[in-house]
Amino acid sequence: MTKKNVLGKESGIEMAINMAVTNSSIFTTAAQKPPSVPSGYITISRKKLLQNLEINGGTRINSWVDSMRASSPTHHKTLGDDQSSWMLQHPSALDMFEQITKASKGKQIVMFLDYDGTLSPIVDDPDRAFMSDAMRATVRKLARYFPTAIVSGRCRDKVYSFVRLAELYYAGSHGMDIKGPSKGSNYLKSAQSVLCQPASEFLPMIDEVYQILVEKTKSTPGAKVENNKFCLSVHFRCVEEKSWSELAQQVRSVLKEYPKLRLTQGRKVLEIRPTIKWDKGKALEFLLESLGYANCADVFPVYIGDDRTDEDAFKVLRDRGQGFGILVSKIPKETNASYSLQEPSEVMDFLRRLVEWKRLTLRRQFRMLRRAVIDDGLVTKFDKAEPMIPVQDAEMTCA
């Protein structure tokens, strides 16, 4: 039933079905359509797709499991035609750097960064997904130049314990737990207290389901249930592939008793979350609004992420026609992102280039301003003031 393409990955049909399982509201209008799928992929009508989903729970489980299998980069070694075609549609953000900065000209860039697989490499143990010191230093510099938010499926406290930068915005639990910087934000001071928890009423239910799932899955070697406060993750990464269907079935059977919870899929993980209409895309909109960019044409949001759950944010940007998404992936995936990066090390390169570009741009602007002041004969006043203004802050004001 599963049609593999030349890279041995899931076919267009399977991708489409899996995406629909994750978010059935996707692709409802022509305007929301993602870029057309690369040649060699097969498309399927929405009606047919929904029929496929209705067949039975088993089909759904199989498609999750097949998709998890397919998403392992170790299965894909060659750069075939499909990959080249996909790269044409989603070129490397590093190769397109100049075009990207040109498009942002005169606008305020706001950065949104997913954590796992974007800032930190994917590892077997979710408790040891540390980001490197070099990445931390890069993100710290980034936040000096642009408002920066971490948007993660993890519990907010947990992702903070990995990132440890108090000057950032954090949206944990797939955006269901948002908080502004606790120190040193150069941007909207009142946003420091921003707090958004649209799923608070689900806390007792999530805790209850966590206990049940821990109990239910403990007979499956390698299975791990992670409590992300407003959502849960059931990890498959260390479970033998032959046990994946059974584990997925166990999770599904628990969820049957909780119609107010839904299942979505990540990288070798099934995620349980409230059925509320809230996701990383909504979190992005909420943060833009909190920063004062709700109806602003002069904002340029950039979202970098590697996961299906990041697609909600990519789609928001595509629909708004503002900024763009960057998908971190070594393999072609159906996506609403415009550009791609292969792995966290490329993300770091991209962020460093962005910092350097902004630093040089601001220095140039600062020099021009200084020249203008000198030309206007205000040199004495200006020269007195200069040492009082740290270059960083002086640069910020003319951004």
Ligand SMILES: O=P(O)(O)OC[C@H]1O[C@H](O[C@H]2O[C@H](CO)[C@@H](O)[C@H](O)[C@H]2O)[C@H](O)[C@@H](O)[C@@H]1O
């Ligand atoms: O939104 P994110 O920040 O990308 O969080 C999504 C999930 O990330 C974590 O799981 C993933 O990374 C683990 C560590 O590298 C890996 O072992 C696992 O297989 C991946 O799915 C996190 O543990 C989950 O709770 C998040 O939902």
